[in-house]
Amino acid sequence: MSISAGFTAAEIRSFVHEYTVQPFGRKAEWLSAQGVSYDRLRRWRLAVFNGDLDRGLIPRDSSPVRTPPGQRAALERHHAKEHAEHQTEVARLNARIRELEETNGALGKAIGLLHSMSEQEPDAPRTTTDPLDS
Numbered sequence: 001m002s003i004s005a006g007f008t009a010a011e012i013r014s015f016v017h018e019y020t021v022q023p024f025g026r027k028a029e030w031l032s033a034q035g036v037s038y039d040r041l042r043r044w045r046l047a048v049f050n051g052d053l054d055r056g057l058i059p060r061d062s063s064p065v066r067t068p069p070g071q072r073a074a075l076e077r078h079h080a081k082e083h084a085e086h087q088t089e090v091a092r093l094n095a096r097i098r099e100l101e102e103t104n105g106a107l108g109k110a111i112g113l114l115h116s117m118s119e120q121e122p123d124a125p126r127t128t129t130d131p132l133d134s
Helices: 009-020 027-034 038-049 069-120
Strands: none
Touching: 009 027, 009 038, 009 069, 027 038, 038 069
16 A cells, blocks of 8 residues: 555655655755655654654654764665675675576586487497307
8 A cells, every 4th residue: 555646655656765865965956856845745754754654654744763964874874784784695696696507507517518428339349258258
């Protein structure tokens, strides 16, 4: 459930985080380029930082539980750090996947080559252990 029609909770959270990381003096310009009013952004920010977004609750201005702006900035830095760490881990795992796929391909080719080599070899000479055959 979303607090704004046409936007999912993930989209709203991402929008608020993008707004928060904009440099000082550029936020209004960025916001107008996105086509979202400041009033809507303010409601979204309250929902994100007060933890009401996932529950679909519309925040009230008279709420006694608020996140101060300093803690909001710290929270945003923490989220940005987690996101960067996540992206680094994803890149590392994707590189490992490519490495393993290449190894798997090389092993498949080696196994195919061994099979084709064993088909072309002559049969092994028979060894007799029976002394009557001599």
